Amino acid sequence: MNLKFLFNSSDQAYTVFKYPDFKNFIAARVLMTLAVQIQNVTLYWQVFQITKNALSLGMIGLSEALPALAVALYAGHLADKMDRRKIVVVSTAMFLFTSAGLYFLSTSYASGYLTNNVWPIYLTVFASGIARGFFRPANFALMSQLVPRELYAGSAAWNSTFWQGATVAGAAIGGVIIGYLGVQSSYLIALLLVALGLILTYRIKPKPVPEQTIAYSLRESLAIGVKFVFGNQVFLGAMALDLIAVLFGGAVALLSVFANEILFVGPVEFGFLNAAPSVGAILAATYLAYKPPLKKAGRNLIFSVAGFGICMVVFALSKNFFLSLIILAISGMFDSVSVVIRSSIMQLLTPENMRGRVSAVNTMFIGSSNEIGAFESGAAARLMGVVPSVVMGGSIAVLSSLVAARIAPKLRKLNLEH
Numbered sequence: 001m002n003l004k005f006l007f008n009s010s011d012q013a014y015t016v017f018k019y020p021d022f023k024n025f026i027a028a029r030v031l032m033t034l035a036v037q038i039q040n041v042t043l044y045w046q047v048f049q050i051t052k053n054a055l056s057l058g059m060i061g062l063s064e065a066l067p068a069l070a071v072a073l074y075a076g077h078l079a080d081k082m083d084r085r086k087i088v089v090v091s092t093a094m095f096l097f098t099s100a101g102l103y104f105l106s107t108s109y110a111s112g113y114l115t116n117n118v119w120p121i122y123l124t125v126f127a128s129g130i131a132r133g134f135f136r137p138a139n140f141a142l143m144s145q146l147v148p149r150e151l152y153a154g155s156a157a158w159n160s161t162f163w164q165g166a167t168v169a170g171a172a173i174g175g176v177i178i179g180y181l182g183v184q185s186s187y188l189i190a191l192l193l194v195a196l197g198l199i200l201t202y203r204i205k206p207k208p209v210p211e212q213t214i215a216y217s218l219r220e221s222l223a224i225g226v227k228f229v230f231g232n233q234v235f236l237g238a239m240a241l242d243l244i245a246v247l248f249g250g251a252v253a254l255l256s257v258f259a260n261e262i263l264f265v266g267p268v269e270f271g272f273l274n275a276a277p278s279v280g281a282i283l284a285a286t287y288l289a290y291k292p293p294l295k296k297a298g299r300n301l302i303f304s305v306a307g308f309g310i311c312m313v314v315f316a317l318s319k320n321f322f323l324s325l326i327i328l329a330i331s332g333m334f335d336s337v338s339v340v341i342r343s344s345i346m347q348l349l350t351p352e353n354m355r356g357r358v359s360a361v362n363t364m365f366i367g368s369s370n371e372i373g374a375f376e377s378g379a380a381a382r383l384m385g386v387v388p389s390v391v392m393g394g395s396i397a398v399l400s401s402l403v404a405a406r407i408a409p410k411l412r413k414l415n416l417e418h
Contacts, residue, residue: 016155021204022146026158028200030166032092035193037170038177039099042186043121045178046106050118063122067129072137072360077221079138079356084145085207087138092201094131096194098124103187110184136363141355144347145207153292153416156343160336161285168278210353225357234298234349237404237411238342239362241305244400245338248393257386263321276325280332281339288340297341298414302401304337309397316390341416348416 016022043060079087101124109115147155177186229235259270293300311331318324350358380389405412 016147016151016158019147022143022155024200024203025143025146026162028092028197029159030162031193031197031200032095033163033166034170034173035099035190035197037167038174038186038193039102039190041171041174042178042183042190043102043125046109046183047118047121050109050116059122060125063125064129064132067126068133068136069364071130071133072363073222073225073357074218075134076137076225076357076360076363077218078134079141079359080210080221080225080353083206083209084138084142084356085201085204087134088142089198089201091131091135091138092194092198095128095135096191096198098128098131099187099191099194101127103184103191106184106187133363137356137359140343140346140359140362142204142207144352144355146204149348152347153294153340153344154289156347157285157289157292157340160339160343161282161289164278164281164285164332164336168275168282171274210355222357225354226361228354229358229361232349233408233410234345234414235358237408238301238345241301241400241404242338242342245305245308245335245397248396254381254386254390257381258315258324262319262386263324265321269321272325273328276328277332277335280329281336282332283329284333284336285340288337292344293337293341294344294416296414297344297416298411301338301341301414302405302412304334304341305404306398306401307331307334308338309394309399309401312394312397313391316387316394344416345414 040060047060075087102121105120105124143155143159144152174186177189229239255270255273259265259273263269263273265273308331311327311334315324315327315331318327346355346358346362380392383389384392
């Protein structure tokens with residue numbers, strides 16, 4: 001295979017990297033994702049070591065998700081009225097502050113000033129959730145101001161590729177750091193990564209504030225953003241499909257059960273199972289950077305959700321480790337197609353002066369669906385059994401794609417090629 005084209009800067013797929021602001025954006029995205037993953041791994045490890053209570057782990061996700069959802073709509077409103085780059089810088093600086101707080105808290109636990117009280121950790125995570133709530137809408141809206149419109153699909157694919165890669169690497173690196181250097185060093189490294197991400201974000205040039213032809217009140221502005229999404233069959237259909245697939249179709253929260261009680265494998269194989277969806281997603285997103293799925297995009301989105309659901313059903317019924325590994329990787333590929341198309345829809349079909357609010361609604365749809373989906377998986381497994389619950393979830397994802405194809409013809413016929 002000739003790999004020379006991968007390094008040819010004139011190649012269409014690499015055109016986005018000719019724009020310095022996009023390069024700074026992606027580099028900051030990688031550093032921030034690494035930091036978040038390292039910090040999350042450390043948080044879950046440290047809190048469980050302190051409490052020895054599985055419920056305390058669920059409180060971590062809840063402490064971050066609730067404030068992020070609470071401020072999401074207002075954050076979207078601000079992203080459409082202010083310099084989005086400034087909002088990203090300020091929210092990143094706030095995340096830097098909370099990362100520093102976690103580092104100093106870890107020194108307090110190590111020195112004995114704090115013992116079994118984990119509420120300071122939850123409060124710090126709560127503050128980071130507020131930062132995340134403001135960061136997401138502004139960051140997504142900012143990306144569309146960094147490259148020309150014809151490169152939106154490519155920028156979305158590369159953004160997904162680097163995010164998936166950093167997610168896998170960050171989780172693995174976090175475990176290694178904890179094992180060899182300890183919790184304090186892990187928090188310190190995450191803090192340094194956030195600081196570097198902040199510097200790169202600051203290097204992005206200030207962007208113009210989106211033009212608003214009519215001055216709306218806060219309430220009117222928020223209502224317009226919500227109505228735009230819920231009144232648009234394409235947006236609502238795409239977001240609903242993704243939400244249903246994540247809520248009901250995922251099996252990530254139950255992988256430890258499958259590894260121990262169904263596939264009968266050890267911790268190393270369990271690690272491979274966890275990494276498989278992200279590996280598949282990285283491969284697919286890299287390919288989509290060269291071949292964006294814009295032609296018949298709606299049909300491709302519906303097929304990808306159906307394919308994801310089928311993969312979950314096959315995974316649930318599999319008793320062979322290698323088959324399960326391959327199926328999880330394929331599910332990651334389908335998920336990556338869905339992510340790239342949904343991101344392209346939002347970038348291409350959203351008016352420039354509404355990107356923040358539309359992204360905020362998307363955040364409320366998708367932002368905490370992983371945490372809620374994990375709870376749904378656990379509850380369904382307890383009621384029905386592990387295998388039946390995953391089969392049911394995958395079947396619901398397939399059924400939702402069939403329903404969308406039937407009742408959302410505008411989404412089914414969507415073509416983003418032109």
